[in-house]
Amino acid sequence: METDTRAVHAGRSDFRALTVHAPPIDLSTTYPISDLEEAIGDLDALAAGACAARNPIYARLHNPTVARFEEAIAELEHTEEAVAFASAMAALTAALLAACEQPRHVVAFRPLYGGTDHLLASNLLGIDVSWVREPDELPSALRPETGLVVLETPQNPTLGTIDIEAVVSAAGDVPVLVDNTFATPVLQNPALHGAAYVLHSATKFLGGHGDVLAGVVATSAERAARLRQVRILTGAVLHPVAAYLLHRSLPTLPARVRVAQATASILAERLSRHPRVTRVLYPEADGRQLRGPGSVLAFEVDGGREAASAVLRALELVTPAVSLGATDTLVQHPAGLTHRLVDDQAKAELGITDGLLRLSVGLEDVEDLWGDLVQALASVPVGAAA
């Protein structure tokens, strides 16, 4: 089945048997035990990382509403299973703990989402990190104890792309985790290119309406079992109401992605010709790995932070806010906000400059958005801070 069909039907295979049409929300935190021996069997299975049991026993071990959303994501990402978490940062933490044995070491491709960069750079989890930019730097960065290679493509916030197959081949036996938040399963399926883990901040496009915080990892059954064990122990579970909202958003995901992408392509092209814009960053889709450029772009305003800040103040329709992938268009200043904690030298090397603004294009009419951008750019004083 094609992605559009999967998006509508995935994770709903038991609906006819249940005689329901919408995903049932199971809010139980505990479940009645009618037979002790049977319950012990279920508990043992769940503790070993099973994706389901006759009795879920306790909500930190399993939830059927969350499991249906996970099944849908696995189908969309072409993996055996998926495991959902309270946020993408919780999901990433679980993947890092599951993949790395002590002494722990990962290799990470910069740039990355600011939180991911900070989690790795802070050494909070006792994981040593080696930073690289290109796949050919990977072999010399690998160590015998390297547990995971971490990358994001398209990258946040500079929208560069990385060849996943080149990384997987250079990584050898070391599993590769790809953050697929920007592309969504509609535009890219990292598992088909050899990625062992596919991470999503479901807070963004998968949820799509700016009202759910969630993360999910699509992976093999064996790796998923280990992730569930970490989730049971550390407790960063997804709430069933959040899972319901995410599952409800999946059928419209392909349509939302395509409409926003069409608008973003037009805005990227027009911005690149605007006299107050010095640079536009927008992914190049090769049609093989990345099937479309998506709806996130970045543009650099002439005049540095003062000019960027003037644009943010002047925009009326576009909302100045972090996050992305919502129905409405959002704009933010990576150097000051999402990537504030990335060290200054790395920011300079990566091109996260003071004039750079990241735009997540929503579902509004393209001319209305363009009109707002034009009036906001016109408000920048000529020669601001130049």
Ligand SMILES: *Cc1c(COP(=O)(O)O)cnc(C)c1O
């Ligand atoms: C937002 C984001 C994250 C973190 O997501 P949370 O759900 O807020 O934890 C990770 N990676 C990327 C690319 C993001 O945009």
